[in-house]
Amino acid sequence: MTDIFADFRARVVTALREVVPDLPDDVTARVEVTPTRDPAHGDMATNAAMVAAKPARQPPAKIAAALAAALAADADIAEAVPAGPGFVNLRLRPAALRAVLPAVLRAGEAYGDSTAGGGLAVNVEYVSANPTGPMHIGHCRGAVVGDALANLLAKAGFAVTKEYYVNDAGAQVTALAWAAYWRYLQAIGTTLTEEEFSDEVPGGLQYRGEYLVPVGAELAAHHGPALATATRGIAAPESWIDTVRDFTIAAMMQATRDDLAALGVAQDVFSSERALVDSGAADRLIARLRGDGLIYEGVLEPPKGKTPEDWEPRPQTLFRATQFGDDVDRPLRKSDGSNTYFANDIAYHADKIDRGFALLIDVLGADHGGYVPRLKAAVAAVSRGNTKFEAVLCQIVHVVRDGQPVKMSKRAGSFVTLRDLIDEVGRDAVRFTMLTRKADAQMEFDLNAVVAQTRDNPVFYVQYAHARCRSVLRAGAEMLGAAATAPEALAGVALDSLTAEPELAVIRRLAAWPRGVEAAALAREPHRIAFFLYDLASDFHMLWNRGRDDAALRFLQVDRPAETLARLALVAATAAVIRSGLAVMGVTPVEEMR
C-alpha cells in the first residue's frame, strides 16, 4: 500500500502538533491532504490550519504560516506556502513525486489496494431477478454496478461475498410453471388452443414468450405424455406442478447464469427463497421475532389522501417496522396464509446476518426505493443493531438507437435481452458504459455512441490509452530489450529526466489513484473509477500528442536510452493503473486497437 497523500498527511499532522500542542485527536482526524485542483497551487494542499483554528483559538492564517514553516523543513517538500483562507499548499521535490512510479511498478495492478475496509465482512447482493425469463436490459445495470461495487470494496480491503437471491417461491413462479406446462402440452401435441388453456389457468397464462418452448420440449422428452391426461389435456396440477416448476426454474437459472457469465459476472453464492421456506427457516424467524414482541395482529390505517377503491380494514400479521424508523408496520402474511415477499426476505437477510456479515448491501432497482426502510428495519431488528444495511439504487436505462428509443415489445414476448445487447456492442462496452453514470441517475444507453471510436466515448478513449501504452512498451522492448524494460527493471531506473509538466500531470494522477479507490469504495460509487480512468487517459493522450508536434518529446529516443527508460517507466505505470481500474470495472484491457 503506497498512498503518498496518506504519507504526507501523517507528516502534516506531526507538524501541526508541533505548531499547536495538545490538539485533540478528533481535530487532527479532520485534517486532509488533497490533490490541488490547479497545478499552480502545487502538488497537494491541506486544510490543517483551518480545522485547528477554532480549538487553538488562533486565526487560521497564523497557524498556516507556522505550519508552512515547519513543513518546509521536510526534505521531500520543496515549498510550503499559506494560501487563501488558511490552506497550506505543498510542492514536493520532483524526486518525491516521481517516487510514485517505482511504487506503482512494483505493485502492478495491486497498486491502489487499501486496508480501509479493515477486512470487514460485506455481502453484496445484486441482480436477484425472478427466474421467470431471460435477463433483459433492466437487469443489466444492477448486475454491472453490483459486480463493480463488490470488486471495488474488495480492492479497498473489505472481505466481500457476491450473492444472488433466487426468488423461486411465490405466485410468479407458479405462473411460470403453468406457462412451461403449456409449452409441454404443445410439445406432446395437445389439441387445446392457447386461449382454451389460458382459461383453465388460475390468473391466466402469463409468460407467453417463446423462450419456454425448449423447456416444454425437454419436459416432453423426459416424461413423454405422462404429465398430461390420456387425451393430452390438462392433468390435475398436484400431479405435475412440482416437477414442472423445479425443472423450469433450474432451466431458467441455468440461462441466467449463462447470461451473467457472458457479462463477466459470477456470484459466489446463490441463495434460494424456496429453500428458506421449505426448511422452515422463515417460520422460525417469524416465531423468533414474535418472541421479541416485534410481531402483532393489527389493522393498518389506509394510506392518507389517496385511499384505494378496494380498501377495507382487515387484521393482519404485522412486523413493528415503525419501531426501527419505517413509516408503517409491514404485513408478513397474505390472506391465503402464505408469507409475503417481505417475510421471506427478512428470513433471507437473517440468514446473511447468521453467516457473519457485518454489512449487507443490496443493489436494487430504483422502483424498490420504498422497500428500503423496511429492510433496514428488519436488519436492525434481527441483528439487534449489530449489522448495517445499505441499499444502492439503480435508475432506469433507456436504450437508444439512431436517436430513437428502442421499445420492448412484450406482446410478442420479444424484448431487448441482455444477450442481444452484449452481442451487439460487446461485453466491455456494456460494462464500462453502465458505469459512466451515477447509479441513481437515469441513463441513456446509445447503441451507436458506445461503439464509436472517438474521444467522447469513454470506453474507447480509455481502451485506446492502454493500447497506446502497450504499443510503446512493445516498441521499447524491441529497442532496449525485454529484460531492461520489464516492470521490475523499470522500477529501478533513474527518473530525473521526467520534468515536463504533462509528465508530472500524469504522475500526479497516478499518485491520486489509491485515495480515489478509497473514496469511491466508502461512497459505494463504482462510477468514480470510470471517471478517474477517463481523466488519466486524458492526461496520457495529452502527453502522447506532444510527440506529434515535437519528435524530441516522444517516448522512445534512439540516442538517449536513459531518458527513454524513464519515460517507459511512466508509461508502464500508467498502463498498470488503467488495468487496475478496469479490473474493478470488470472490463478487459486491450493490447491494441483494431
Added chain:
RNA sequence: GCGCCCUUAGCUCAGUUGGAUAGAGCAACAGCCUUCUAAGCUGUGGGUCGGUGGUUCGAGUCCACCAGGGCGCGCCA
C-alpha cells in the same frame, strides 16, 4: 395527500462527503494538421449550480420552505 430520488454551460454529465477563481466531452467560434504516433491537435467563448431563506471562517455540497421531473405508497416481486 405523504415519503424517497433528481434539477449544475445550448446538449450529455462530473464535482474528491463543507474548501480556493464550479470542471470535462459534445455543439459553437478561431487557428493548425492530413503524418513521423490513423481513428486529429491547440486555443477561445459560454454559469443567478431550479428559486428563496438559514447554519459558519467558507455552501453546488448541510437544514427549512417553494417550483418542476421521476419512483413508491396494506396481501405483487
